[in-house]
Amino acid sequence: MHIAILGRQPALGVAELEQLYGSDAVRWFTDQSATIDSSRFDFNRLGGSQKAGRVVAELSGNWRSVSMRIVKEYSATWAEYSGKITLGISAYGFPVSARDVQKTGLVLKAKLKQRGVSVRLVPNVEPALNSATSHHNKLGLSSNHVELLIVRASGGKVIVAESVGAQNITAIAARDQARPKTDSFVGMLPPKLARIMVNLTNFDAGSSNFESCTMLDPFCGTGVLLQEAMLLGYNVQGTDLSPKMIDYSQVNLEWLVSKFQIRNSKFHLTQGDAMEHVWAQPVDAVATETYLGQPFSAPPSPAKLTEVRGNCNHIISEFLKNIATQLQPGTPLCVAVPAWRDIHGNFSHLPLVGGLKKLGFTEITLQHVTPNQLLYYRENQVVARELLLLRKT
Ligand SMILES: C[S@@+](CC[C@H](N)C(=O)[O-])C[C@H]1O[C@@H](n2cnc3c(N)ncnc32)[C@H](O)[C@@H]1O
Incomplete structure (x- = not known):
């Protein structure tokens, strides 16, 4: 033990x-x-x-x-x-x-x-x-x-x-800070959280040849999730709306492959809108930090929150509807979506969180952790990341 x-x-x-x-x-x-x-x-x-x-x-x-x-x-x-x-x-x-x-x-x-x-x-x-x-x-x-x-x-x-x-704090810091391309506007997904998210998909449980599995990140940004998945031995596919982000991921993953001498895992990157893109197959698991809306240093006004929340809800629902048609039943997903904290510490969730079944997904329930504990934020952050653990129905 x-x-x-x-x-x-x-x-x-x-x-x-x-x-x-x-x-x-x-x-x-x-x-x-x-x-x-x-x-x-x-x-x-x-x-x-x-x-x-x-x-x-x-x-x-x-x-x-x-x-x-x-x-x-x-x-x-x-x-x-x-x-x-x-x-x-x-x-x-x-x-x-x-x-x-x-x-x-x-x-x-x-x-x-x-x-x-x-x-x-x-x-x-x-x-x-x-x-x-x-x-x-x-x-x-x-x-x-x-x-x-x-x-x-x-x-x-x-x-x-x-x-x-x-x-290994040194290696984690190097993956975070020493990689060639970072972008504070798309946000910085901490590598430890990215590693947790890849593990939360648990798509290789019991499998002896997980190296041949492919993990997809359809909002890949600078590629932090793809990096962690490659370090664990998976092949990865990344797409993003922004061609600049695809360039950044390309440079970062090339750097990772040479710095960490990754031999077996392959990566594949393409520009694409997650609301309509058709991904290359196979996709064995999805781990992604979706569009989180604009960053806030203080809780937004109710009108602003309604606008940002509606916009994020639209993009992420359309993404989920699109990908649901392309995944095999049972495919696991770990999807980070935004939730906004008010001054009392209460969270405003995306409306789609209550309607995942209709979108074609089953929520994975854990024995030891409740869904409301799957929220990642620092004390001074307004925009938290809510982790949805799903399976394609
Ligand atoms: C929160 S960032 C993800 C950051 C990423 N985890 C990283 O490691 O850098 C969200 C990303 O979603 C992308 N994005 C926004 N709307 C999109 C869409 N409709 N389809 C695909 N990507 C989109 C943005 O360009 C941005 O890179």
């Missing part, structure tokens, strides 16, 4: 896990973590989890008792270790300070020193190391770079896990 430490919007992380590994295999453990019981678990694939670890013990109790147990177990396990161990300890859900956590590491380090084993302890600024620190120290990536994830649920149950890695 594994435990995942979830990202900034934990429900999106759990939705991703549930789609990839099935609802029976996934459980919320705390509001920031989930357990996964699947032999297919692959942390490197995920966008919505910051870290994950292989569960090595399930305990109960307070920090003191858990800490004593850890010192006892690991001083015995590593007593004969030859070579240096780099150790990080991260505590979640305990009412303890960074110093308390560090102290556990120092006691363990002293005990091992007596046995001639040398430990480098990664300093805790917080009770839990942030994922950048874990990643830069290569924790979880080899047998002598260990991070213990110690997670306490409100009922007192404690999971101890050995990390299998932390999100």
Whole structure:
């Protein structure tokens, strides 16, 4: 069993896990973590989890008792270790300070020193190391770079896990900022969210040859979703109304292929209006961030909102009607559409969200996450992205 430490919007992380590994295999453990019981678990694939670890013990109790147990177990396990161990300890859900956590590491380090084993302890600024620190120290990536994830649920149950890695912040930042073409007007889909969206389609579940699958983004913009899908091994097809965006995607994907030495995945880009375009087949899955309307720095007036919402609703409904005629029944889609937040934090949704059945789609319901949790936004954003999980009926 594994435990995942979830990202900034934990429900999106759990939705991703549930789609990839099935609802029976996934459980919320705390509001920031989930357990996964699947032999297919692959942390490197995920966008919505910051870290994950292989569960090595399930305990109960307070920090003191858990800490004593850890010192006892690991001083015995590593007593004969030859070579240096780099150790990080991260505590979640305990009412303890960074110093308390560090102290556990120092006691363990002293005990091992007596046995001639040398430990480098990664300093805790917080009770839990942030994922950048874990990643830069290569924790979880080899047998002598260990991070213990110690997670306490409100009922007192404690999971101890050995990390299998932390999100590669450097590579994610490079995919976001170092790619040659970006465009702040079409918006910046964060690569982590793009990765979650590709995984939410889960179109390769159980398939051994997902490399031959093709994912389509009909509003591809600068190609962030296509990039993430290619990194996961899929062939991709992107279309966009704007020829400039097709040029941008072309440059970005060529850059990705050479920078990340992608050998097997192919890409295909064409200019086209999603309301009437005829896509090349096969299309095995669709992941797209549709037209979101104009950006707003403050909630718009009711008249302006009605206008923008009506315009987006028209474009996205026509797109859905058009693509419904071209997809095989059962084809999965993850479609990000706009929802607008008012000053009280209430959302105004697109009218089409209530009529997806009529447009030819079945909504996928998740066991562990409700549809209203599938909203991605930052606190200062008026336009949120609402993720619709669909299947062609
Ligand atoms: C929110 S952006 C998508 C950004 C994209 N996820 C990226 O990685 O850059 C929406 C895109 O939809 C395109 N668009 C707007 N109306 C369209 C239409 N009718 N058909 C196809 N694309 C359209 C815009 O040119 C824009 O690139």
